[in-house]
Amino acid sequence: MKTIEIDEELYQFIAGQTKHIGEDASSILRRLLNFNQPLLTKADPILAKENHYPIFNDLLTSDTFTNEKSIISRFLLLLGALYNYNPALFSIAATSLHGSKRQYLAKDKQSLETSGKNTKPREIVGTPYWVISNTNTARKLHIIESIMSDMGISESMINQVIHAFLP
Structure with missing residues (x-):
């Protein structure tokens, strides 16, 4: 132990x-x-199947996501999908993710506001979480990629989500 x-x-x-x-x-x-x-390995055929992560495939092909031009709105939609995929893993990943001076995600708006100037917290609808929105696109990509990686999501799905994130 x-x-x-x-x-x-x-x-x-x-x-x-x-x-x-x-x-x-x-x-x-x-x-x-x-x-x-049993844990999945990269050699397992299930990882090669596109439908291994149907929640992400459904989101990425939805009219709501594909017609959305706002990076912040796409960011919030992806974070909501990650939470819905596995709330427990999302919670662990969100807790460990932060910058050198800023918290990126928290369960309340005030925690984010006190962690830095001009954080502009936004609620991730359908979750108990808030995320800072006053970051550049590269930082938003980093947040999504880090959470997905910490949640154990395959590299191919991470790449697919990152590619679809940018309008």
Whole structure:
């Protein structure tokens, strides 16, 4: 058994996912991450299938996404899809992602406003999260790519999303 340090917000999230008295953190994380299933490797044929991530394929081909010219709106749509794909993994990725002086995502607007000047927090609709929106497109791409990578999403899907992100 290994010991890791996590911040208070992540600890509270994990503790809040307890299904029964005495359930340990490893069991909770295994359940949330579907870790009891065999891990996929790059050699697995399922990764080659386009429909392995139907939520992203559906979003990227939707009229809402393809007709949206605003980078901020596309950014928010992608972050919402990432959350809906796996809220537990999104929470872990969002908690660990930040700049040298700024927080990029938080569960409240005030946390982002106090982490830097002119952050212009925007709510990620359908999620408990807020994200800073006053960043350039390259930083938005970095945020999306980092979250997807931390969530274990395949490199090919990350590339597909990044390519579709720019109108």
